Amino acid sequence: MIKINMNNYNILIESNVFASLRDFLDEINKRVFIVTDTNVDNLYGKELANILDGFEIIKYVIPSGETSKNFKTYEAIMHHFLSKGIKRFDTLIAFGGGVVGDLAGFVAATLFRGIDYIQIPTTLLSQVDSSIGGKTGIDTPYGKNLIGAFYEPKVVLIDPNFLKSLDDIEYANGLSEMIKAGLIMDKDLFDQLEKSQTVNDELIAQAIEVKRKVVLLDPFDYKERMLLNFGHTFGHAIEFKHQYETYKHGQAIAYGMLMSIKIGERLNLTNTNIYDRVYNLFLKLKLIELPLLNPKDYLDYLKFDKKHLSNGLNFVLIDEIGSAFTKTLELKDLI
Ligand SMILES: NC(=O)c1ccc[n+]([C@@H]2O[C@H](COP(=O)([O-])OP(=O)(O)OC[C@H]3O[C@@H](n4cnc5c(N)ncnc54)[C@H](O)[C@@H]3O)[C@@H](O)[C@H]2O)c1
Numbered sequence: 001m002i003k004i005n006m007n008n009y010n011i012l013i014e015s016n017v018f019a020s021l022r023d024f025l026d027e028i029n030k031r032v033f034i035v036t037d038t039n040v041d042n043l044y045g046k047e048l049a050n051i052l053d054g055f056e057i058i059k060y061v062i063p064s065g066e067t068s069k070n071f072k073t074y075e076a077i078m079h080h081f082l083s084k085g086i087k088r089f090d091t092l093i094a095f096g097g098g099v100v101g102d103l104a105g106f107v108a109a110t111l112f113r114g115i116d117y118i119q120i121p122t123t124l125l126s127q128v129d130s131s132i133g134g135k136t137g138i139d140t141p142y143g144k145n146l147i148g149a150f151y152e153p154k155v156v157l158i159d160p161n162f163l164k165s166l167d168d169i170e171y172a173n174g175l176s177e178m179i180k181a182g183l184i185m186d187k188d189l190f191d192q193l194e195k196s197q198t199v200n201d202e203l204i205a206q207a208i209e210v211k212r213k214v215v216l217l218d219p220f221d222y223k224e225r226m227l228l229n230f231g232h233t234f235g236h237a238i239e240f241k242h243q244y245e246t247y248k249h250g251q252a253i254a255y256g257m258l259m260s261i262k263i264g265e266r267l268n269l270t271n272t273n274i275y276d277r278v279y280n281l282f283l284k285l286k287l288i289e290l291p292l293l294n295p296k297d298y299l300d301y302l303k304f305d306k307k308h309l310s311n312g313l314n315f316v317l318i319d320e321i322g323s324a325f326t327k328t329l330e331l332k333d334l335i
Pocket of ligand 1 (some may be wrong): 037038039043064071096097098100102123124126132136145162165170173313
């Protein structure tokens with residue numbers, strides 16, 4: 001088992017992580033509230049119920065996918081749990097990918113002004129990224145993740161065995177964030193992912209370590225945490241322009257990372273031996289395809305950027321693999 005300490009909670013990475021789950025539950029009260037989605041429930045719901053033998057289980061299963069991360073589902077979960085008599089000292093389990101984690105985490109943050117919750121992330125992206133760092137929230141018609149709270153779980157339980165049922169696209173989606181972690185802060189992680197794209201407990205831990213370092217420095221996202229946005233300025237614009245349908249998040253940020261590397265090269269800030277390595281890796285993982293997207297087509301969609309661009313845009317660049325920094329750029333620097 002690998003144990004990572006986040007100051008106020010631990011992240012445990014192990015096969016058969018369900019075995020550890022009961023250590024974090026109230027064996028006297030013997031009641032647990034679960035939020036999961038349809039896919040995860042079909043795949044692993046029975047297994048979880050078996051582990052919780054003897055517990056009263058109150059479960060809310062959301063339809064899988066980003067469209068569930070909204071007010072309506074949030075309200076439905078709240079009402080369901082309240083109707084079942086949830087109390088302030090009950091524990092909630094978020095069992096699924098980032099959508100379940102963000103949504104259930106926000107329910108936990110706001111129900112009775114905060115109840116305990118446990119993250120059991122089941123996608124690669126949620127294991128290396130969304131379950132770490134305490135950001136919870138829901139989407140609105142005005143944009144993604146606009147309503148939320150910083151709220152830390154009691155524990156994060158990661159089992160790489162869940163990844164066996166992920167399809168290639170979802171797997172690559174998580175790898176994209178891992179590659180980003182390597183590019184901004186851990187050359188060895190990038191080198192390893194370049195050699196082999198199959199992850200194991202150690203690689204997951206290595207990617208989490210990048211997020212851990214940044215989050216502990218800047219838990220509320222004012223400064224250092226911005227580095228995690230490498231590739232995300234254009235990535236978000238790509239997702240927004242295509243209404244979150246054409247490109248998965250991992251694909252959009254892969255294009256975004258390449259655009260950032262090119263911008264850095266043009267400004268003589270990024271070593272010119274990086275682009276081809278990253279490009280080839282993304283192509284192999286089908287995170288990008290040819291012809292590449294053109295940054296010019298996304299300038300109008302840079303988030304809230306009309307305003308930002310009048311006095312410059314805070315942009316994340318890398319100089320070398322494993323070393324990122326922020327720089328204020330102007331519109332003319334981007335194309
Ligand atoms: N809180 C944060 O810091 C943070 C960071 C990054 C992303 N996010 C959020 O995370 C969300 C994306 O997360 P995601 O990529 O995990 O998406 P997701 O939760 O929608 O999961 C992707 C798909 O995989 C399925 N799935 C989950 N586990 C599976 C398994 N083990 N086997 C087979 N299928 C499985 C899901 O049902 C879904 O269809 C977005 O809403 C994003 O905003 C949050």
